[in-house]
Amino acid sequence: MTARTSRLSGFHKQSVADRIARVAEFTGLSAADQALLAGTGHLDAELANHLIEHLVGTMNIPLGVATNLRIDGRDVLVPMATEESSVVAAVCNAARQCYEHGGFTTSMSGTLMIAQVQLVDVPDPEHARIRILERRDEVRAICDDCDPVLLKLGGGFRDLEVRVLDSRSGPMVITHIVVDTRDAMGANAVNTMAEKLAPSIAAWTGGRTYLRILSNLADRRLARARCEWRAEDIGGPEVRDGMMLAYHFAEADPYRAATHNKGIMNGVSAVVLATGNDTRAVEAGAHAYAARNGRYTSLTRWEVTREGHLAGVLELPLAVGLVGGATKAHPMAQVALRMLGVRTAEELARIIAAVGLAQNFAAMRVLATTGVQKGHMALHAHNIAMMAGAVGDEVGAVAQRLVAAGRVRVDLAEAELAALRAGR
Ligand code: MEV
Numbered sequence: 001m002t003a004r005t006s007r008l009s010g011f012h013k014q015s016v017a018d019r020i021a022r023v024a025e026f027t028g029l030s031a032a033d034q035a036l037l038a039g040t041g042h043l044d045a046e047l048a049n050h051l052i053e054h055l056v057g058t059m060n061i062p063l064g065v066a067t068n069l070r071i072d073g074r075d076v077l078v079p080m081a082t083e084e085s086s087v088v089a090a091v092c093n094a095a096r097q098c099y100e101h102g103g104f105t106t107s108m109s110g111t112l113m114i115a116q117v118q119l120v121d122v123p124d125p126e127h128a129r130i131r132i133l134e135r136r137d138e139v140r141a142i143c144d145d146c147d148p149v150l151l152k153l154g155g156g157f158r159d160l161e162v163r164v165l166d167s168r169s170g171p172m173v174i175t176h177i178v179v180d181t182r183d184a185m186g187a188n189a190v191n192t193m194a195e196k197l198a199p200s201i202a203a204w205t206g207g208r209t210y211l212r213i214l215s216n217l218a219d220r221r222l223a224r225a226r227c228e229w230r231a232e233d234i235g236g237p238e239v240r241d242g243m244m245l246a247y248h249f250a251e252a253d254p255y256r257a258a259t260h261n262k263g264i265m266n267g268v269s270a271v272v273l274a275t276g277n278d279t280r281a282v283e284a285g286a287h288a289y290a291a292r293n294g295r296y297t298s299l300t301r302w303e304v305t306r307e308g309h310l311a312g313v314l315e316l317p318l319a320v321g322l323v324g325g326a327t328k329a330h331p332m333a334q335v336a337l338r339m340l341g342v343r344t345a346e347e348l349a350r351i352i353a354a355v356g357l358a359q360n361f362a363a364m365r366v367l368a369t370t371g372v373q374k375g376h377m378a379l380h381a382h383n384i385a386m387m388a389g390a391v392g393d394e395v396g397a398v399a400q401r402l403v404a405a406g407r408v409r410v411d412l413a414e415a416e417l418a419a420l421r422a423g424r
Pocket of ligand 1: 363364367
């Protein structure tokens with residue numbers, strides 16, 4: 001018998017159907033599995049095949065809508081793509097509790113992206129640094145020449161920064177080009193510029209250029225959201241003070257801050273994904289920003305105002321776009337954008353920041369009061385009831401009995417279902 005090989009030659013050239021058959025042959029996937037792969041749903045296989053390589057299917061993620069959000073005086077319905085229960089409900093709850101008090105106020109520092117060019121093998125890095133800075137006009141011309149469309153839309157080169165970096169391989173001269181990418185996330189635009197610029201940097205300095213790529217620490221593209229919750233709207237001063245203790249914990253401890261920020265990203269990434277944007281880019285930027293002062297800490301800041309309200313602020317890099325990539329190509333991302341009614345990438349980023357802040361509020365509130373398990377248990381009980389065979393109204397009824405008994409197990413669910421059907 002010949003050994004199975006994962007070296008599937010010509011795989012990339014095959015049709016989606018042929019790839020599925022080949023994967024099935026290798027892995028023993030059933031006919032039902034293959035049919036599931038072939039049914040790509042609202043993302044047409046032909047289109048998906050252009051988005052990634054070696055396509056064999058698509059992966060559906062639930063899309064929910066966050067309600068109750070008032071952002072900068074406008075009511076919006078926000079699409080959120082997430083597989084995690086409670087995430088959408090958390091935003092709705094947080095937004096409901098601040099709606100009457102005015103909701104969220106947002107702003108943005110700009111839509112500037114940074115690309116880096118790494119230069120090595122320069123004997124005089126400090127001189128080289130200044131020599132590059134002296135060529136600012138040439139740098140501008142090279143960059144702007146790459147993207148006339150961006151220029152027409154009001155974007156393009158904005159700034160030049162050069163640093164000498166000490167590294168284990170010796171000094172490196174790192175050039176940053178700062179580019180306004182307007183409604184594009186901007187990766188393509190700035191990567192093209194960095195690659196075009198690199199030979200000139202090498203020529204001006206006598207060094208050798210290596211990496212030419214954007215930085216996901218997009219700290220010239222900060223989205224900000226702030227909001228106040230009245231103590232009486234959130235359960236009183238005791239709840240508010242408990243939430244402040246939760247915040248101070250996250251601020252002081254990276255172990256807690258990681259989870260605190262994960263909660264924020266539950267909201268942020270769900271909207272980023274729903275709109276076809278790059279979740280990894282945003283997550284990398286957010287976590288790097290949380291550690292910008294040398295110690296990883298909370299992305300949000302919380303205070304108690306003179307009036308006794310709980311005031312929260314979220315500020316994070318948010319490199320999202322409306323044009324290009326999956327945002328433009330994915331039909332559901334387009335629906336999500338129409339739902340949001342945003343005209344610019346900035347408007348989208350600001351809404352996302354508000355959702356992140358709402359998510360953090362909700363997580364701190366539940367953690368400082370009942371704890372997360374109560375809500376999770378109720379949802380878990382629904383799943384267990386279904387596993388036990390409950391259908392329709394039986395699901396809620398069995399789940400309720402399990403939660404009331406404080407024990408959520410399939411055998412108990414089966415017993416409760418039997419009792420329910422017997423009229424007990
Ligand atoms: C779970 O996905 C998110 C939380 O853990 C966030 C937090 O702890 O702040 C509830």
